[in-house]
Amino acid sequence: MAEERRNIMTYETISLDEQERAIVFPDQTLLPGEVKILHLTKQKDIWNAIYLLQVRGAPAIGVAAGFGVYLAALEIETDGYDEFKAKFHEAKEYLNSARPTAVNLSWALNRMEKVVLDNPDKSVAELKELLHRECVAIKDEDVWMCRQIGEYGLTLIKDGDGILTHCNAGQLATSKYGTALAPIHLGRERGMNFRVFTDETRPLLQGARLSAFELQEDGVDTTVICDNMASQVMKNGWVNAVFVGCDRVAANGDACNKIGTSGVAILAKYYGIPFYVLGPTSTIDMSIEKGEDITIEQRPAEEVTEMWYKQRMAPEGVKVYNPAFDFADHELIAGIVTEYGIARPPFNESLKEIFRKKAEAEAAKK
Numbered sequence: 001m002a003e004e005r006r007n008i009m010t011y012e013t014i015s016l017d018e019q020e021r022a023i024v025f026p027d028q029t030l031l032p033g034e035v036k037i038l039h040l041t042k043q044k045d046i047w048n049a050i051y052l053l054q055v056r057g058a059p060a061i062g063v064a065a066g067f068g069v070y071l072a073a074l075e076i077e078t079d080g081y082d083e084f085k086a087k088f089h090e091a092k093e094y095l096n097s098a099r100p101t102a103v104n105l106s107w108a109l110n111r112m113e114k115v116v117l118d119n120p121d122k123s124v125a126e127l128k129e130l131l132h133r134e135c136v137a138i139k140d141e142d143v144w145m146c147r148q149i150g151e152y153g154l155t156l157i158k159d160g161d162g163i164l165t166h167c168n169a170g171q172l173a174t175s176k177y178g179t180a181l182a183p184i185h186l187g188r189e190r191g192m193n194f195r196v197f198t199d200e201t202r203p204l205l206q207g208a209r210l211s212a213f214e215l216q217e218d219g220v221d222t223t224v225i226c227d228n229m230a231s232q233v234m235k236n237g238w239v240n241a242v243f244v245g246c247d248r249v250a251a252n253g254d255a256c257n258k259i260g261t262s263g264v265a266i267l268a269k270y271y272g273i274p275f276y277v278l279g280p281t282s283t284i285d286m287s288i289e290k291g292e293d294i295t296i297e298q299r300p301a302e303e304v305t306e307m308w309y310k311q312r313m314a315p316e317g318v319k320v321y322n323p324a325f326d327f328a329d330h331e332l333i334a335g336i337v338t339e340y341g342i343a344r345p346p347f348n349e350s351l352k353e354i355f356r357k358k359a360e361a362e363a364a365k366k
């Protein structure tokens, strides 16, 4: 007899199978129709899974890359530090090339490489053990960060509120809870009810397929809308706040997220609805001054013209523009909710303050 499908909230978004030397996750391109758990051991397959969005969402691809590069390290057969370091660097650069926009990918991979660079006196066996600890820590910290973001986010809304979200910045995009959806899942655990509007999020439908799925499975009142309906829903007075995730936040607060986020932010401003960006400090890139400096991933035309349709719906040969991300201008953002608190405008100052708090907390732990 086929096994009964479990609630999607009971699956790990991403995990490491140590025996099998595999990364394990539900293939998000098949959700919500099918829950198929992938076990990937080869670097090429892990790269493809990130590129094809089988695992996706900024924090989740960071965790996947951490586990992935650890698996690559296990395959390096040498006792020499220099050779290990060079081969590890090659494996790291390879995974880093899968997607350019979400900074969590390079953040996690750089963090893993730092373990190697900081420990030239260790044997290769010891380095592998340290790398194991680091990738597990990246995932554990992700759970903690999302919970904290949920707690801070909950202070911005009250029971019964209407919330509009774009793309999927939920549990499926992180190790647990999500970022934009963390307050909603956390509120749910505490018996609160929100009314959530999820933009379907063309062209890859992360809102309709993933956010709506995980919210519904968690028992949240969820309504899917086409992206072009957000204005009407706001005009109807149904939205008290907009919560979105982020892939890279610049030092001035410009917040890059799934394509369409910028439009939602502009609408929210027009209707006087607070627009919040929720994300961990690992998604804030203080080395980038402003949104225009962020590299925007361009995706294949077929995602727009063919995917999800029974037959192609745009003429053969037509030009297609398919940027995967845009950014909400900092002037449109009411707050950036992180694991160390809520940054308010002016973000040039408040984000620095968030990083000061983080440094203090880390120093206190040592």
Ligand code: MRU
Binding pocket: 053, 056, 057, 058, 059, 102, 166, 167, 168, 169, 170, 173, 174, 178, 179, 180, 206, 244, 245, 246, 247, 257, 258, 259, 324
């Ligand atoms: O292309 P995707 O599906 O990886 O894009 C994801 C998003 O834009 C999310 O909103 C963002 O990564 C935040 S996830 C907590």
